[in-house]
Amino acid sequence: MWATCHTAGCGNEDISLDVQTTYIDENGEEQQVGSVMCGVCGNPITDLSPEPPSP
Amino acid sequence: MPTTPKGLPYPASTAPPNVPADLQALAQDLDFTKVQVLTPAQVNAASLLSAYPLGLSLVRLLGADASAGGWPGATSSMVFTIKPHADRGTQFVFRNAQTLVNSYYRQLITDPGPHSAWVSASAPFGSYVGSATLDASTNPTAGVLITFPAGRFTLTPRVVLGSGNSAWAPSSSAVSTTGVTILARQIIANSTNPLISVYAVQATDQSITG
Numbered sequence: 001m002w003a004t005c006h007t008a009g010c011g012n013e014d015i016s017l018d019v020q021t022t023y024i025d026e027n028g029e030e031q032q033v034g035s036v037m038c039g040v041c042g043n044p045i046t047d048l049s050p051e052p053p054s055p
Numbered sequence: 056m057p058t059t060p061k062g063l064p065y066p067a068s069t070a071p072p073n074v075p076a077d078l079q080a081l082a083q084d085l086d087f088t089k090v091q092v093l094t095p096a097q098v099n100a101a102s103l104l105s106a107y108p109l110g111l112s113l114v115r116l117l118g119a120d121a122s123a124g125g126w127p128g129a130t131s132s133m134v135f136t137i138k139p140h141a142d143r144g145t146q147f148v149f150r151n152a153q154t155l156v157n158s159y160y161r162q163l164i165t166d167p168g169p170h171s172a173w174v175s176a177s178a179p180f181g182s183y184v185g186s187a188t189l190d191a192s193t194n195p196t197a198g199v200l201i202t203f204p205a206g207r208f209t210l211t212p213r214v215v216l217g218s219g220n221s222a223w224a225p226s227s228s229a230v231s232t233t234g235v236t237i238l239a240r241q242i243i244a245n246s247t248n249p250l251i252s253v254y255a256v257q258a259t260d261q262s263i264t265g
Binding site for chain 2: 020026033045
């Protein structure tokens with residue numbers, strides 16, 4: 001999944017990162033993350049796309 | 056075992072009786088009363104291993120000495136060398152510039168070198184790369200993916216988590232070069248949403264960077 005932060009002035013602004021939106025929980029089962037946060041600006045990332053950004 | 060009186064305040068070695076004689080001798084050599092002070096010329100010699108006495112030695116390098124010897128950084132430093140055997144040893148370098156205090160170590164492998172690469176022994180446990188307040192309505196909380204600063208890591212970093220609420224024990228999952236998923240389990244009854252901070256460090260055999 002490609003996550004893109006669009007917060008103005010954020011260091012990751014408009015940069016698409018190839019992230020893993022699933023994880024293995026304590027019971028060994030695969031789970032989907034509840035939300036995605038930008039570690040740079042702290043805002044939620046809602047632009048999640050299965051496709052990489054167009055060049 | 057026979058013991059040799061040592062200078063105060065260090066007590067005599069008290070190795071158990073089943074320790075081989077050569078190891079007992081080594082323990083004697085490593086006693087702090089036998090630290091040997093070397094010169095920059097000795098510590099910069101090409102034949103490092105043969106130039107060193109057995110046991111523990113130290114030398115102070117000024118900037119020019121450090122530059123001449125290929126040490127990790129041309130700054131003044133103290134070099135401690137432990138040589139337990141004729142053809143092996145370990146060196147520890149403590150740099151002591153005014154604004155730079157850190158340390159490195161390496162293994163002395165052959166004589167003359169090459170020796171092992173210098174490894175930082177004072178790297179930070181990680182730089183701050185993000186945080187999130189988790190939703191305490193479930194236990195454990197739902198996972199939250201935190202993205203790292205773009206381009207910060209080329210290798211999957213090691214992650215350390217800090218919890219702003221001791222009632223919640225954080226954990227990480229699915230660490231990659233671009234992010235980490237964090238969640239937390241409640242260990243003490245508490246309904247406050249925990250703020251979890253993420254620190255990450257990237258390490259190779261030769262370096263550690265935050």
